Amino acid sequence: MTMIYAMPGNEMFAELLIQHTGYSRAGLFLHRFPDGETRVSVDVPAKGEQAVLVCTLDRPDPKLWPLTMAAATLRELGARRVVLVAPYLAYMRQDARFHPGEAISAKLLGEWLDNTFDALVTVDPHLHRYHSLGQIYSRQVRMVHAAAELTAWIASHVERPLIVGPDEESRQWVTAVANLLCAPSVMAHKERRGDREVTVHLPELGRWLDHTPVLLDDIIASGQTLLQALRSLRAYTTAKPVCVAVHGVFADGALEALRGENAGDVVTTNSIMSETTQIDISKVVAEALMDVCSMATVTGTQQVSL
Structure with a gap:
């Protein structure tokens, strides 16, 4: 069984994915405390099912920590795999150290993805010096082309x-x-x-x-x-x-x-x-997502462009 969780602002795209895939919708809720901290709550997944988090990553900084907490909570509560659908993938621009002391954000994002998700579906990432996302993210990837x-x-x-x-x-x-x-x-x-x-x-x-x-x-x-x-x-x-x-x-x-x-x-x-x-690109994203979820037993890097 596969459940789709929409981060705030992604409900419409998540609903389109549900229509195309037949997967079930599950609830995800954020509460912002007055001091700026965030509480994340999710519908508890059935043990052993796959959880899909939908979160496009424009203006990413306020999204990344709640997304990290949501993925970790789903895994803790029994999800067998946690998949990220990020139609837009941020931080691809800084793929080298152009000046002394600069962070290579594309590499750091790849490490975060590796540590947080079992698979990734994204659309036309802005790759420049990297030839594929496999160079920064070692798990299962589907790059959809629009x-x-x-x-x-x-x-x-x-x-x-x-x-x-x-x-x-x-x-x-x-x-x-x-x-x-x-x-x-x-x-x-x-x-x-x-x-x-x-x-x-x-x-x-x-x-x-x-x-x-x-x-x-x-x-x-x-x-x-x-x-x-x-x-x-x-x-x-x-x-x-x-x-x-x-x-x-x-x-x-x-x-x-x-x-x-x-x-x-x-x-x-x-x-x-x-x-x-x-x-609307939701149909091709949904096809990629179904492919990723159907290959849940495959381990290692699987990278395909659709």
Whole structure:
């Protein structure tokens, strides 16, 4: 038997997973004391069953300790395995020590995952210097890719799309979506000088002037890369570009800034729920979760991309 527990704010995504999997819903409750401490309570699992915690990890710091307590409590109360479904996985950016004394947060997150969960399901993690999550997390992993869902939305809402990658890190999503759409694509070159200091250079777009630019990326956080790409597009077209991303993290003011730069639709998946959410990835996440739960007797690292 498998029970699904939703951390606060993840109830809607958890309900979609329940609809797709047929797993049972269980209660999880947080109480915040006036001094800032948290009490975690869970419905007691039947001994030997699997417990699934659903918690997307945008703005992660206030979530990590309650999530740790929930996982430990479920295990203490008899859960045979504890699985984390984190559609967005935080702390992938700092995957090296860029300056003396810096913490390598991606590595530390992997160690925390190893010590807390038996398996992980996540969506398009922002891997840069790591080639796979298996390099930082040694247990069972399913990395879900959302390219097909992004493609379906673009096909339904954009006529004659030109898929534009705002930087080299977006290439894998741009290539996958452009191939599925049989649409043209171009890649920009980014120069970053700080968290909010970015310059984006686009190649010549003259042959695609009758197309609608679709800026495609995995994450919108500060939004600076997309902002600079939007400004560069002004030299080539008066068409309103569309911005599409897997994860809409949106630092303060980022969404407003994008809309202020004449962006058309700004669209993201429900890996993080927001006003931009239009693309549902719950079905493919549910398929990955069922695969993980059906392999409960398998030990060691199992990493598959779906």
